[in-house]
Amino acid sequence: MPRRPIQLPHRIESLSILDSEGNADPALDPKLSPTELKKLYRAMLLSRRLDERLLRLQRQGRIGTFGPAMGQEAASLGPAFVMKPNDWFIPSFREPAAMLWRGWPMDKIILWWGGHEYGASVPEGVNDLPICVPVATQCLHAAGIAWGCKLKGDPSVAFCFLGDGGTSEGDFHEAMNFAGVHQLPFICVIQNNHWAISLPRDKQSKAPTLVQKCIAYGFDGIQADGNDIFAMIVAAREAADRARTGGGPTLIEAVTYRLGVHTTADDPKKYRSDEEVECWKPKDPLVRFHKYMVRTGLLDDAAVELIEAEIAEEIRQAVERAEKYQPDPMDSFRHTFAEMPPSLAAHAREFLESMAALSSDDGTEQPEPRQLADA
C-alpha cells in the first residue's frame, strides 16, 4: 500500500512571445501576414481611443458609469482574431476590442453605456451575447452554448470571458466542471487584470495561478501574457484547434492589468499605489505592439498618424449616430413577452397616459412613445 505522488495528466505552461521592447521570439511568433498585423494594430488602437472617448463622454454627463478596458485590449482581441464568424463570443464587460472586431457597430457599444437596451441588442448575423454584468454568470451560458453546438453537430466553439474576480463565483466552477465532463468546445478566457474593484488578485485566490483550476476539472489550460497580442493569439488558436477536433475545453489565463479605474464610479487611489500602476505601463499591450510594428517596418509615424485620423473620424461619427438615437420607452412593454397579456397591456395604457400628462405639464422634451398598436 504505497504512498506516492499522483501524476496529473494536465500540464500548465506559461506563454509570452513579445517582449516589452517589441521583439517577438522567432520560435514562437505566429507569423501573421502584414495585412493581418496592420488590421490588429488598428483594432487595438481603435479600442483604446474609444475608451478614452467614452471616459470623456462620461465626465461630460453624456453617458453613464463607464468601465474602461484600457491595457486589456490584447487579451480579448487575440482570441477574437482566432474566432470564426460562426463561433460564439460570450463577453463579460471589458472586451470592447473583441466586440468591435466581431462587427458590433460602435454606436451600440456607446449606447450600452449610455443607458439604452439598443446597446444589448445583438447585431444580426453575429453569434455573440451582449455585455454581461452579473459576474461569471455568462460562463454557464457559454457551457450551454458549447453543449448545444455539440448536440447539433455544429463545429462552432464557445469563447467565454470573465475576470479574476469572477473565478470566485460558483457559476465559473460549475461551468468549468460541466464543460470538462462533457468535453465541450468551450474556451474560457480569464482576464486576470489583478484587481476586482479593490480586491487584489492574491486576496481572490490563494492559488499561485488561476489557470491551474483547469486541472481540477480535467482539462488543459495555459497562462498567456495577456498584454502580448501574439501570446494571446497562439494560446487561443491552440485551444480552438483542440475544441474543433473534439479535444474538449481549455482554460486560458490572460495575465494583464487594469491600467485605469474599475469604473468611473471608482477611485483606485483608495486601495492601490501609483507605483504599481507605473510598473505595468511599459507592459501596455498597445505600446509593445506599436514597438513591434515600427521595428519590423510595418508602421511609421506617418502611417500611425493616418490611422489615428481615420479612427478619430470613425469614433466621431459613431458618437454622433449614438446621440441621435431615439429610444421608445414603450419597448419595455413590447419586449416583456412574446404576446402582451391583458394585465400588462393595462399597465402600458397607464404608462402612455402618464407620459402624455408629463409632456403637457413639463416643458422638457420627452421621448415619444409609440402607441401599442404599432407593436
Next chain:
Amino acid sequence: MAKLTMVQALNLALREILREDPDTLIFGQDVGKDGGVFRVTEGLYDEFGEDRVVDAPVAESCIAGVAVGLCLRGLRPVIEMQFSGFGYHAFHQIENHVSRFRTRTRGRYTCPMVVRMPYGAGIRAIEHHSESRETIWAHLPGLKMVIPSGPRNARALLRAAVHDPDPVVFYEPKASYRAFKEEVPDDPEDFPIGKAAVARPGSNVTIISYGASLRPTLEAADELAEEHDIDAEVIDLQTISPMDTETICASIEKTGRAVVVHEAPRTCGPGAEVVARICERSLMYLEAPIRRVTGYDVIMPFFATERYFIPDSRRIVAAARDVVTF
C-alpha cells in the same frame, strides 16, 4: 444632533454597532480599504481592522453561506450584497438556511445576521443595478425585510436590525443615499422593527409608502395640501415583513381612503399585501376604491428611460385626487 446623509447615517450605525459588540463584523465586497462602492463602510476598516471589516471574494453565495456559519458559531455578521441585483446569488443560502435554522432546529440555532443591499433605480446605474425586488425577500417566512426612507430611520433601523434576534434583509434606497440630509440624534436610537411610522399626519386620505418612494410621496402630500386642499396622511412602512397592520388600518379607519406607492412592480408587490390587509380589516371604512401607484410589470429599463418608470409625485397626486373625489 448632526445633519447627515443616509450614507453617513448608515456609516454611523455600523460604527456604533462595531464599537458596542465585539461579536459583530462586516463582510462584503470592497467594504474594507475601499469603504464600499457607496462609501457606507468608509473609515471602518481603519478603525476596526481587517478582522472586523472584511473584504469578500466576488461570491455572494459565499458571503451569505459563510455568514450562516459565523452565526452558528456565535458571531453577528452584517453582510453586504454590493447591489441587490446580485443578492440572488445568495438566495439559496438565505431561503434554504438563513430563514430556516431557527424553525428546523426548534430554536437551538439561529441566524441573527443582517443582509444589507442597495436597491432601486434613479441613479443612472447600468443594467441589473436598479431593481426593486423586496417582495422576493418579504415572501420568505423567518426573514424580516426592512427598508428605511431617510437618514434618521436608516440609522435607527439598521441598529435595530443588528440587535434583532432574527435575520433581517435591509434594503437601502440608493437613490436616497445622498439626496438629502436629516437631523440624526447624537445618542444611539433603535426604531422597532415591524412598526410603521406616520411620516405626516393628515385626515383626508392615507398614502402608504416606504423607501425610495417616500420622498415623492411626501412631495405629493405637500402639493395636495397646497394646491388641492387635500390633507394627506403619509405612512412609512419601514418594515415590509412583518407588516404593521395596526398602523395602516388605524389610519384608514380615520381617513377612509388609501393610495399605496412603491417602485417595485405592481403584481404581488408589497402594495398588494397592504391592500389585502386593509380589505380584511377595514373594508367597511373605505369610502373609495384603493389605488396603487407603482412600478409597472416590466423589467426596469436601462437608465436612459428609467425615470418614466419610477413613481413620481405627479402620479401620486393624480391618484390621491381620484380617490378623494370618488
